[in-house]
Amino acid sequence: MSKVVGRLKDRRFDFLLSPGEYDGARKDLHDLLGNWIDHEYTITVLDLGGVPFEVVDLVVGVVTRILFEGMFWGRDLPGMGKRRPLMLVLEEAHSYLPRGGTAQFVAGYAARAVRRVFKEGRKYGVGAIVISQRPSELDETILSQCGTFFALRLSNGDDQGRVKATVPDALAGLIDLLPALRTGEALVLGEAMQIPSRVRLPLIEPRPKSDDPEVAERWRDKRVPGVPYALSVTAWRRQRMPNAAGPETSQGGAGDGKSTG
Numbered sequence: 001m002s003k004v005v006g007r008l009k010d011r012r013f014d015f016l017l018s019p020g021e022y023d024g025a026r027k028d029l030h031d032l033l034g035n036w037i038d039h040e041y042t043i044t045v046l047d048l049g050g051v052p053f054e055v056v057d058l059v060v061g062v063v064t065r066i067l068f069e070g071m072f073w074g075r076d077l078p079g080m081g082k083r084r085p086l087m088l089v090l091e092e093a094h095s096y097l098p099r100g101g102t103a104q105f106v107a108g109y110a111a112r113a114v115r116r117v118f119k120e121g122r123k124y125g126v127g128a129i130v131i132s133q134r135p136s137e138l139d140e141t142i143l144s145q146c147g148t149f150f151a152l153r154l155s156n157g158d159d160q161g162r163v164k165a166t167v168p169d170a171l172a173g174l175i176d177l178l179p180a181l182r183t184g185e186a187l188v189l190g191e192a193m194q195i196p197s198r199v200r201l202p203l204i205e206p207r208p209k210s211d212d213p214e215v216a217e218r219w220r221d222k223r224v225p226g227v228p229y230a231l232s233v234t235a236w237r238r239q240r241m242p243n244a245a246g247p248e249t250s251q252g253g254a255g256d257g258k259s260t261g
Contacts, residue, residue, distance in 0.1 A: 061109030118145035148190035
């Protein structure tokens with residue numbers, strides 16, 4: 001009982017336990033689909049960064065199934081399906097599409113939904129891109145359905161082996177270049193390239209805030225008195241990023257559609 005009460009009080013689960021106006025009466029699944037894919041922008045980003053790890057598998061599976069079923073049953077309608085194809089991009093896929101399942105995701109719901117997209121989606125105008133830093137940890141069925149691979153720098157032998165298995169034996173030596181690739185360089189293999197090629201991808205500007213900290217420099221800095229640990233813990237509980245210069249800013253979670261052109 002205490003665990004149930006804890007879940008009810010945890011704001012991170014609000015999107016599951018308190019769906020708001022999406023109750024099937026005021027708004028239904030067709031409103032959700034329209035909010036996701038029917039707007040003037042070319043890209044919709046669903047930020048699941050605030051979703052608890054325990055339910056990531058369920059959330060990814062449900063989102064994928066809603067999109068697939070909507071495109072399947074509307075495949076011949078104007079503005080849907082084969083008349084307006086949809087591409088799903090699954091970032092950090094090894095986290096919820098693991099090879100052979102894990103203690104959390106044995107025969108996971110997300111894996112079953114994504115497998116269906118990879119196996120049947122192209123007939124109904126639905127495609128998918130899987131992005132992962134650890135291809136050796138990805139679901140084998142999903143990986144086997146990928147027609148084209150963009151392989152950036154990989155140093156792990158298991159990851160290199162999964163990529164090597166996708167190319168003919170005569171070109172396997174090309175995989176030896178993977179550990180030596182520079183930032184932005186990639187090997188493109190598969191249906192999109194008649195000949196496997198080494199290419200240079202344009203870097204995004206401005207760069208995302210994902211650089212590693214300058215450890216040695218930061219450790220030389222003087223100790224900061226009065227570190228606001230309480231502010232950090234409060235932000236964790238409220239699921240809002242703290243802002244020392246002003247009020248807290250909201251952190252997107254499941255169902256927060258953020259679109260960029």
